[in-house]
Amino acid sequence: MTGETDRLPPLRTCSRRLAITFAAFREMHARRWCAYAHVHTGDGAAAEEIVTAVLGQLGRQWPHVLRRPSADAYAWSSLKGHLAAWLAVRGRDSALVTAAFGCVTRLPRECRQRFELLENRMALYAAITRLPERQCDALVLSHVIGYSVGQVASLLGTDESLVRSHIGHAKRKLGSGPPVGHPVSGS
Template structure:
């Protein structure tokens, strides 16, 4: 996996990947034990979650895997520096979002996760799935227009059924921040769709 598409600001730290060490949940030649243990644990914790998020936005197993592998190319290359960051997970989430965007641009198409979620929702529920689909498509189109952080928490909490705490952990932010973004997103969507805003700050993942 090359790093030719990585953003220039991510190329200023000389790390193992630049020395030809492949990324992955295995010990790296030249890495300290701390680097190996922490990177392996992080990879094991988030890799499948990152794949799910990438697939939701790209609609392709191959594209999702390429985006996530490219993400870990960057993370492996900067791991030593990341261990000194205040929010390692927040930085990793930012890198993932950039790599997904890179993948969308390379494939010259928009992510189709909204359409996928709409059709999946329409497969269950009321007697008239066409009416539900129409309603959901309108809602998901409005979700596209939300600020990025609000769009992220809606995708995680409503499309993937993450709890507030799970979404916060994956994004590298506080649970209160996720709840705030959800509340703001719901108010924006209610105003745009002409509906009453729901003040309930829980999400589907917490109501199961």
């Protein structure tokens, strides 16, 4: 028994490693999660509050989270739960449709077709909200938020081929139309 404990790193080292892994996880996801929550709440401050609450909970449970089959999928499920609870308490549905307004503010002023584009995007975003949940999430995470297919697969706790399938099915259901959106820039 003593031989086994001699090989274990000191507790301080474990705590430091846990803190470093959580900081890296937070750095990788916080900005995009805020964008995702903002798309669904329509409120930047609320999105930040939701993400802060989720990350706080995950930070307190980090050793437990790392023992899950997929830390990303567990964390994503927690974010989705907090977001659903926030919407339910307020009796609201996803604000994905109104997210199209944010796209117009990023267009050049001289663009004469921006209101037509806005109208098309609003119709597209409304259609996206009617997709099955996994297709909606795969499409929004990859095409609006900017995650790679591999990152989406990790978040959803599935493999890349299934994510590509969800995205393909979603695009076929939506038919041809304006582009889904521009991913959030960053890592």
